[in-house]
Amino acid sequence: MKEKILKLLKDNKNEFVSGQEISEQLNVSRTAIWKYINGLKEEGYEIESVSRKGHMLLSTPDILNYEEISEYLSTQHIGREIFYYDSIDSTNIKAKELVYNNEGHGTVVIAEEQTHGRGRLGRDWSSPNRKGIWMSIILKPQIEPQDAAKITQIAAAAVWKAINQIGVITQIKWPNDIVLNGKKVCGILTEMSGELNRLNYLVVGIGINANIDNDEFPKKILNMATSLKNETGKEINRRELVALILNNFEALYNKLINDNSTEEAIKICKENSALIGKNVRLIIKGEEKEAKAIDINEDGELIVKDKEGNISKVISGEVSVRGLYGYI
Template structure:
């Protein structure tokens, strides 16, 4: 109901909407409308009310609720159900708890802050309040479990395309990091629950440093982390960015799951690769070896060439990659 009221107010940004007209349209009492308006105010919406005139929306809060992201969505199912938290330990942890009760693809768990954000290999992810996009997508694709790793490539492609729509060029550090100027701006964590030949669910976690200031990064990661605001020198509309990414994700995800076609995602990953043509260090448990990144194949594997001329396709999740001279 709150979303419907917000839509009415946003359709009339320069005029008052009478309580009676809202009541008639939504078929609820004036008292109910008054209660919903108070609820919206508690959520951070500034609403002016004048007797005999009605209600007028003055400003909206910078929140990643469905009501605020929905105007930017053109999806059919991804993001059409958003479970929002002001603060949470980890959106991936919560999404896994909810996944069994979620029937369809596309529910989003999103938070303004994570107190125990999860990164790859068990690392922590700094997630300050109102400064980023910390979200997890609950998916239930009809895929062989071995194919689930490719969803990371889809998410990476969706993020770089979404930031490009803001005029910000980002690059993919295969398989799950998005970087700018050799620094990490986004991480993707894909987790799966499956049986031998059947996926129960996949959680695709996406954490983006959006409006974090340079002084807000701890000293031990300042040299490897950045934000879209730092790099673009402007604040970014988090709601629009979230909508852009979800729109791109659905398009690429449907193409893969319904048409068995990963080519668009792989092409985006190739064109925006931070690794191809670069000398890298491949870290596998306690060992590391130098190689050159040659290409990303049609299955999303990284093709590398070692010093002895031998080539190998690396599978996401098996190894870690580092740049020879820096993080990338």
């Protein structure tokens, strides 16, 4: 009901809507209306309430709940159910809990802050309040477990497209990072549950440094991390960016499921790669190996050539990739 009242106020923004009108349209008591209005005010919505006039929405807060994202959303399934939290340990952890509570395909978990955010290989991820996009997507695809890595490439391509649509040109650092001016602005963590020949579910975690200022980053990552705002000098509309990511993700994901095709996603990852053509360090179980990144194949694997000229495939779950002289 709160969502319906909010929509009614948004449809009449900067105009008073009487309590009687709300009551008649939504079939709810005046007492209940006051309760929902006060709840919206507590969430940060600026609403003027005047006796005999009603309620007028003056401004909306910068928050990532469904009501604020939905106006930009064009998906059929992805993001049509959103679990929104002000603060949470990890959106991936919560998403996996929700799977076991029978939440369905396409459900999204979004938090304004993560207290124990994680990246690949167990790395910590800084997630300050209302400064970034911290979300996880629950997927239940009918694909083989060995094809799960393709989902990470789809997510990377979707994020790249979304950021490009708001006017910022980035690169993709295989397998799961988006970089801007040589520094990381986004990380993707794909986790799965499955058996030998059966995939139960996937959770795709996406963390984007949207509006974090330099002094808000931990000092230990300042040389490798940045934010979209830092690099562009502009405040990012987080609500629009979330929706664009989900819109692009669903379109690319459907091509995999319906047509068994990742052609567009892999093309985006290849054409905007931060690694292809460069010499890199492959860090596998603590051991380093130097090689040249030469391609990304149709399965989303990195193709590298070592000093002896041997060509091999690199599987994302087993390796960390670093540039010879910096992050990329």
